[in-house]
Amino acid sequence: MEQGEIVEKVVRYVTEQIVDDASSVEVEVISDGEDSVVAEVRTAKKDMGRVIGRRGRVARAIRSVARAGGDEEGLDVQVEFLD
Amino acid sequence: MEWVEAVGRTVDEAVAEAMNALGESSKDAVDVEIVEEAKKGFLGIGGQDARVKVTLKPKKRQRRRRGGRNRDRRNTEGQGDRAPKAKSGGGQGNRSKQQSKSKNGSKNRRQKPQQGSGGSGAKKVAVDKKPEEKADIEEQAQVAKEFAVGLLKAFGVDGDVVTKVEDEILFIDINGEQTEALVGRKGAVVQAVHELTRTVIQRKTFGAPRMRLDIAGYGARRREALKIYATRLAETVVEDGREAMLEPMNAADRKVVHDAISEIDGVRSFSEGEDPNRSVVVAPS
Numbered sequence: 001m002e003q004g005e006i007v008e009k010v011v012r013y014v015t016e017q018i019v020d021d022a023s024s025v026e027v028e029v030i031s032d033g034e035d036s037v038v039a040e041v042r043t044a045k046k047d048m049g050r051v052i053g054r055r056g057r058v059a060r061a062i063r064s065v066a067r068a069g070g071d072e073e074g075l076d077v078q079v080e081f082l083d
Numbered sequence: 084m085e086w087v088e089a090v091g092r093t094v095d096e097a098v099a100e101a102m103n104a105l106g107e108s109s110k111d112a113v114d115v116e117i118v119e120e121a122k123k124g125f126l127g128i129g130g131q132d133a134r135v136k137v138t139l140k141p142k143k144r145q146r147r148r149r150g151g152r153n154r155d156r157r158n159t160e161g162q163g164d165r166a167p168k169a170k171s172g173g174g175q176g177n178r179s180k181q182q183s184k185s186k187n188g189s190k191n192r193r194q195k196p197q198q199g200s201g202g203s204g205a206k207k208v209a210v211d212k213k214p215e216e217k218a219d220i221e222e223q224a225q226v227a228k229e230f231a232v233g234l235l236k237a238f239g240v241d242g243d244v245v246t247k248v249e250d251e252i253l254f255i256d257i258n259g260e261q262t263e264a265l266v267g268r269k270g271a272v273v274q275a276v277h278e279l280t281r282t283v284i285q286r287k288t289f290g291a292p293r294m295r296l297d298i299a300g301y302g303a304r305r306r307e308a309l310k311i312y313a314t315r316l317a318e319t320v321v322e323d324g325r326e327a328m329l330e331p332m333n334a335a336d337r338k339v340v341h342d343a344i345s346e347i348d349g350v351r352s353f354s355e356g357e358d359p360n361r362s363v364v365v366a367p368s
Contacts, residue, residue, distance in 0.1 A: 006239055013237040017230055017283045050286070058282050064275035068265055069238060 004029035004037040007077050010069040011039045014062055019047035036076035039066055048083045086138035087312045088330060090319065093121050094133040101137035104311045114138045220248050220292050223284050227255050227294070230283045234276065240264065248292075255280065255296040262299045270305065273298045274333070306339050313343040316365055317350045326366040331356065337363050 008029045016022040024044035031037045041062075043051055052059045063079045070077035087104045091097030098115055107113055114137070121133035224246040231244040235257070242259025257265070257276075265272050277296040284291045297303055313329075320327050329340060337354055340363045344352035351368040354361050 006237070009237040009239075010234070013233055014279055017233070018279070018286060050282075053282065057278060061275035061278040061282075064267065064271055065234070065265075065279065068267055068272045068275075072238065072240075072264060 003031050003073065004039070004070075004075060004077075006069040006072050007037060007039055007066055007075065011041060011062060011066050011079060014065060015041055015043065015051060018050055018058065019043050020050075021047055035074060036078070037070065038078045038080060041079060041081050042083065043081075045083055048081065051081060086136055087308050088118065088134065088136045089312065089315070090132040090134045090327070091121075092132060094135060097121075097133045097135040098137060100315060101135060101312075104315060105137065105139055105308055107139060112140055114140055219288070220251065220253060223288050223292055224248055224253050224255075226284050226287045227253060227280050227296075230280055231255060231257055231276070234279075235259075235262070238265065251292060253292045253294045255294065257296070257298045258300065265298050266301045270301050273301055305336070309336060309339045310343045313340045313363075313365070314347065317344055317347045320365050320367055321347075321349045324367050326364055328355070329363045329365070331360045331362045333359075334361075337361070340365075 008027055011029075012025060012027040015025050015027065019025060021044040024042075024047070026040075026042040028040045028042075029037050030040065041051065050058070051062070053061075059079075059081060063077075066077045066079045087101045089097045089101035089104060091100050094117055098110075101115075102108065102110070102113060105113070116136040116138070117133070118136055119132075119134040228244050228246045235242045235244070240259065240261040242257055242262040245256045245258070247254045265276065267273060267275070273296065276298065277294065280296055281291045281294060284294075295302070316327055316329070332340075341352050341354075344350055344363075344365055349368060350365055352363050352365050355364050356362050
């Protein structure tokens with residue numbers, strides 16, 4: 001299994017479930033070669049607000065499940081939302 | 084992870100109290116953190132009780148069974164090094180009061196679905212206290228179930244998702260031997276999954292119902308432990324005639340405490356402080 005695969009799947013799944021335009025969701029997991037990864041999330045511009053949520057609630061929840069996914073693989077996870 | 088905080092005249096007493104509340108008799112099965120040492124008073128005045136925090140070690144499986152099911156929930160090893168990374172990052176800090184209110188306080192609060200590109204205009208929350216125009220809660224249950232099943236699959240974890248609707252509340256239970264990994268430190272991941280499930284329901288149906296979401300029985304265990312703890316604390320408050328403050332907790336947990344206290348004569352409870360540091364105070368009434 002590739003490093004960060006669970007993180008990628010989890011972040012992608014959750015993001016796609018939340019947005020209107022699932023086809024525009026891009027999730028890229030970048031590894032530092034050791035035990036931490038950064039998941040970069042891109043969505044259609046109009047969906048970004050949704051992914052972040054009021055006061056960042058949804059973004060925080062996504063980070064939390066992403067970290068849980070990372071735990072499964074022994075990875076430290078950061079999630080960045082980019083537009 | 085399950086823990087309780089308890090007080091006693093000595094550390095040992097406090098630990099015994101906490102273990103009692105946890106229903107655990109083996110000291111090997113728990114970690115003890117001394118929050119405050121006891122101080123001797125003078126002629127019984129001015130002393131301070133010992134305060135300890137006792138946590139069930141994750142190794143130990145609970146005896147608790149849900150619905151008679153007897154799954155052998157093996158330990159999810161191999162994630163033992165999660166502690167350092169579970170730090171709650173910057174996220175926690177900016178929780179607002181509004182959020183916590185809406186989390187618990189509002190019955191049947193409906194939110195207009197945010198349409199398309201809208202951002203600003205759609206932010207207003209339409210409060211509709213009458214449960215007449217129900218977004219179909221059965222449909223919402225279905226959406227929740229599908230979302231949770233998909234989430235388990237994304238995690239690569241086996242588990243069952245059971246939903247039921249009772250008194251207009253949607254219950255979602257996620258169980259399975261591997262789902263313990265989705266609890267998180269102090270249930271952080273449970274809360275996150277709850278939040279995401281609500282968001283998805285809101286997006287796919289009209290509004291979201293009141294929900295209880297539990298993973299691997301975490302919430303049930305925690306509520307039970309909290310209830311017992313609150314009850315014992317109330318007894319102490321009645322005896323001493325002094326207020327006691329619990330550690331900060333979220334709205335759902337505070338409600339468990341308030342509910343437990345309301346059933347006991349001679350004490351009342353209220354909350355103090357601002358989220359995320361809002362705490363329940365138990366006081367003689």
